[in-house]
Amino acid sequence: MAAEADLDPDEKKRMRRRNIVAVIYSFVPGLGHAKMGYPLAGAILFCLSLLALNSIFLGKVLLIDPKVTQLMIWISTPLAILLWLFSIFHTLRISFWRNRPHLKQRRRELLQRSLTAYLKNHVHEARRILKRAIRYDYDWEEASLLFHLGIFELRLAEQARFSGDEVEASRRRKAARKAFQRYLHRDPKQTWKSEIIEECRRSGLAPPRRLKP
Helix, strand or coil, X not given: CHHHHCCCHHHHHHHHHHHHHHHHHCCCCCHHXXXXXXXXXXXXXXHHHHHHHHHHHHHHHCCCCHHHHHHHHHHHHHHHHHHHXXXXXXXXXXXXXXXXXXXHHHHHHHHHHHHHHHHCCCHHHHHHHHHHHHXXXXXXXXXXXXXXXXXXXXXXXXXXXXXXXXXXXXXXXXXXXXXXXXXXXXXXXXXXXXHHHHHHXXXXXXXXXXXXX
């Protein structure tokens, strides 16, 4: 992989070490996902696995109808095995089997294309390309993409208002505020804070709730 060759050796070692630990953790469903930065998915997977194992346990110890007991075990056992296998397989997929250097390079290329289209006043095209870049940001590494998306949405809102389409303008303004909210959620440093405040002031948009005072 050409993109991996550009990585600093220490960074490559750090990534490999994290991936190995995540795969080991994945033998307990949900822990590998949490290690890779997916705490919600990990929590859901862990709870489902716990529920399946609990059903097996209850089916064996509760003195209930034998048919019900058998049904609980027949359903819960394959479910528990499937969840365990999924935990390992999906952790491998989001660790060793995901070419992050390539994704990072791809995001940069798409961002450059998006900004070029924006400077040419092709805002719809700029927004479409930028949303593709955001879809490649699996690990939420580049929060600034969401800041740019909010700017594009505000420009589209201005265009819609100029053409007399207040409904579309309102929809775009809501989308801009949502994009700013998501950006602030992913960037605790709030690098673009002053720019967001200025854009909200200029467009009359209520500032996102996550803005630090």
